[in-house]
Amino acid sequence: MSGKVATFPRVQSMPSSLSNLLDQARGAFESEPFPTIKTRRQWLETLRLLLVENQQQLREAIDSDFGGRSPMETSLGELLPAIEGIDHHLKYLRFWLQRDNRSPGFSLWPSKAWVEYHPLGVVGVMVPWNYPLYLAIGPLTAALAAGNRVLVKMSEHTPVTSALFARLIGQYFSPAVVQVVQGDAKVAAAFSRLPFDHLVFTGSTAVGRMVMHAASENLTPVTLELGGKSPALIHDDVPLALAAERLLFGKCFNAGQTCVAPDYVLVPKGKGQALAEAMLAGFNRRYPDWQDNSDYSSVINGAQYQRLCGYLDEARGAGCQMLHSGPDRIDSRRRLGLHLIINPPLGLAVMQEEIFGPILPIIEYDNLAQAVAFIRARPKPLAFYPFSFKKKVQRRLLDEIHAGGVCINDTLLQVAAPDLPFGGIGPSGMGHYHGKEGVLSLSKAKPVLKRGRWTLNAMIYPPYTKGALKAFLTWMLR
Known part of the structure; x- marks a missing residue:
């Protein structure tokens, strides 16, 4: 997304209100670190209901912010893909999050290996002005489906939509699940410096660099959906x-x-x-x-x-x-x-x-x-x-x-x-969301190796003068 801004405003200290929101979300996550599939589906169904029941208000808010935005374009470009995306997650989420069995390799026999997908924790989402609804709902859908708590920073350039979305989220969701942040560029700069477990930013390449730099202070992984000349x-x-x-x-x-x-x-x-x-x-x-x-x-x-x-x-x-x-x-x-x-x-x-x-x-x-x-x-x-x-x-x-x-x-x-999956490459972005890739991007792929009572460990313990170990290595490294 194009823009002329070169630097974020300087932020001397983290606003306490933002830190408090993050602490509240993190506390909620720690109290329920692995929401069930049923809970996640309830979150997604609530998000869908929010869109369906308030679609006319949302169209009018976006129209007001643009000073003339086609209501049909809002339906086609924001509401429809947002609802279709939620429906797709509801249909396939259980399959995406199934345990993925892996091979432990011959040298670790007998054992079992698998990967399971766990929530990251608290995800931050920074939303641009051009599609203020869809580009909030898309990453929010993936984050909730992955079992995370979410803070959403709406754009200051769409104040009517941002205020409406904040009010609706407050009506439909507990603040322990989703909260919306409003404010200017200084708030956005402070938001990007919060120690999230993952940060999703959509916007210009120039601002994306600043977001990534700010996130790096906390080693926060980022998904950057940028732009460029397509x-x-x-x-x-x-x-x-x-x-x-x-x-x-x-x-x-x-x-x-x-x-x-x-x-x-x-x-x-x-x-x-x-x-x-x-x-x-x-x-x-x-x-x-x-x-x-x-x-x-x-x-x-x-x-x-x-x-x-x-x-x-x-x-x-x-x-x-x-x-x-x-x-x-x-x-x-x-x-x-x-x-x-x-x-x-x-x-x-x-x-x-x-x-x-x-x-x-x-x-x-x-x-x-x-x-x-x-x-x-x-x-x-x-x-x-x-x-x-x-x-x-x-x-x-x-x-x-x-x-x-x-x-x-x-x-x-x-x-x-x-x-x-939707995502850029190089200066047009990094990471993905939408569909399976979005849920997995906002999950931790946790590898698990399971050993039983009986193993061959004794063969590889020191001292390394055992003939059986030498014979095994000679055969494996041939």
């Missing part, structure tokens, strides 16, 4: 009309304020103009009168809006070829139409920073090898969108391009699959 690559076997429709969905959903939105697209030489025209026609068809269309969302706040306008001003100043829906911007309501920039200079900010808005650079390439090299020369992205119906091309792109996740011939939807 590319799309259109092979010449794909009709531009099809690619344009699917790219448009990924770029304009939530007005492009999505960490896995396509950030630039590579197209065969000579097809950039045609792709831009097809996308612009599709935009005007999907969002007629977009300035007042309730299906189209506003930019979250003035700082983000001015950042996006700065990208456009720089591109215009550089003489870039640009197609856009007119009028291209409505400053009074933070509304920004679709902007397509064809072959911009690579030094522009729009090609250096994550865009996080309805702006899409279109880069033409000569051959597939050149396109692959272009992507590989840049930091590993959170998502990659290859468009090709040729299996050999698909396989080559999957093998040669590293990304946090891939959606072939579409955009965004890999995140909505409840059984697929």
